Amino acid sequence: MPPIVKNLLKIAAVVIVVVLLFKLHWALGTGVVVVSIGVFVFLNRSALYAQRGNMAYMKGDQAKALELLEKANGFKRVVPQHRIGYGFLLMKAGKPEEAERVFQEIQRLSPPREILMQARINLSTAYWLQGRHSESLALMEEVMGEYKNTLAYGNLGYFKVLNGDLEEALVLNQEAYEFNDNDVTILDNLAQNYYLLGRVEEAADMYAKVMDKSPKHAESYYFYALTLQKLGRLEEAREQSEKAISRDLALVTPLTRADLERLEEQLKQADPDHESRDEGPLAGESSIDRG
The missing domain is CATH 1.25.40.10 (Tetratricopeptide repeat domain)
Incomplete structure (x- = not known):
């Protein structure tokens, strides 16, 4: 069964339970809704911090964005895309060594292929910013050997220039x-x-x-x-x-x-x-x- 179908079935089950509880007593239904919201917020704290961080970055507040994504990165349930965003902001803040550690950690988590390649492309940039140009180029050559997309072409082409x-x-x-x-x-x-x-x-x-x-x-x-x-x-x-x-x-x-x-x-x-x-x-x- 596709993941989206599973998620829709879970949501439908929760809605049915809540409706039944409201029919039994309004307090039961209200209590379940409040608890469900609390659990959702608790389990998705990293995503909420990351969303606020992305909004801050779009407004031009890079320092605030970095602070919020650093908090998001501190949770175990942080998604790899948010880790990549955190690493990118570390590079923008002049901290390529810290960014390198973030991108290396993403690779160790064995994420989906597309996320892995994004992490490796960003890692090559972290290497370049540290003056490790030969390592940066070698890594991008490896990436291009198995994954040709616009971002990879853009990075390697620029580094070669x-x-x-x-x-x-x-x-x-x-x-x-x-x-x-x-x-x-x-x-x-x-x-x-x-x-x-x-x-x-x-x-x-x-x-x-x-x-x-x-x-x-x-x-x-x-x-x-x-x-x-x-x-x-x-x-x-x-x-x-x-x-x-x-x-x-x-x-x-x-x-x-x-x-x-x-x-x-x-x-x-x-x-x-x-x-x-x-x-x-x-x-x-x-x-x-x-x-």
Whole structure:
């Protein structure tokens, strides 16, 4: 019998019992309902904490999300997906060693294959953040050998680009594009790959597709700005550089805020009208209003 059918039968049985008890006496029915709710809450405390954590993360409160998912992870009945979410937030908080332990523990629990692969993909990111690049790449190669999906293509393709294996990365990223030409990470990997190989026209075409998806992180706009700069499209490059400055860097990145600021300043200096635009009455005062 399918699990969903079993669960529906259990719910139906509980409803029948409650209805019969209410017919006998309202207090009996009320008591059973109260106790059932209490038992449900007690048994599902980890899920409730995890749900609150996910809501906090969606609101941008990463510290609160981590706190709540840490509590969820402390219960024995926590589901593997919530453990993965906890490990991800640990990496975002700059704690890849702790995240590694979480992902290793998930593997020891022998979860379903899809969850196991998600844990291993995240583990490869934890390795990368610790500077263990060869281990990260080796693990992703193992994953790709038995489980090809969009997330795996995206991670391995990006790591190969960051590792400087550009020709090898290109083969993989083109394969990934054939697998899913609608995923922003795959598009971004291929665009950056083309740029780093000096194939700027192809990079520009691919970045145009990336921009259609409004990427979240600064790296996309930064490398698109560099591409446009190479093509002599300086006004467009300045626009993309400004967008890069206004966005956060990704979890795994080759850039710093200083890189973004340096490009912005370089493109400003390349603007023949830059000096005249900075000579307005408030030009000397605007720089202090950055906090």
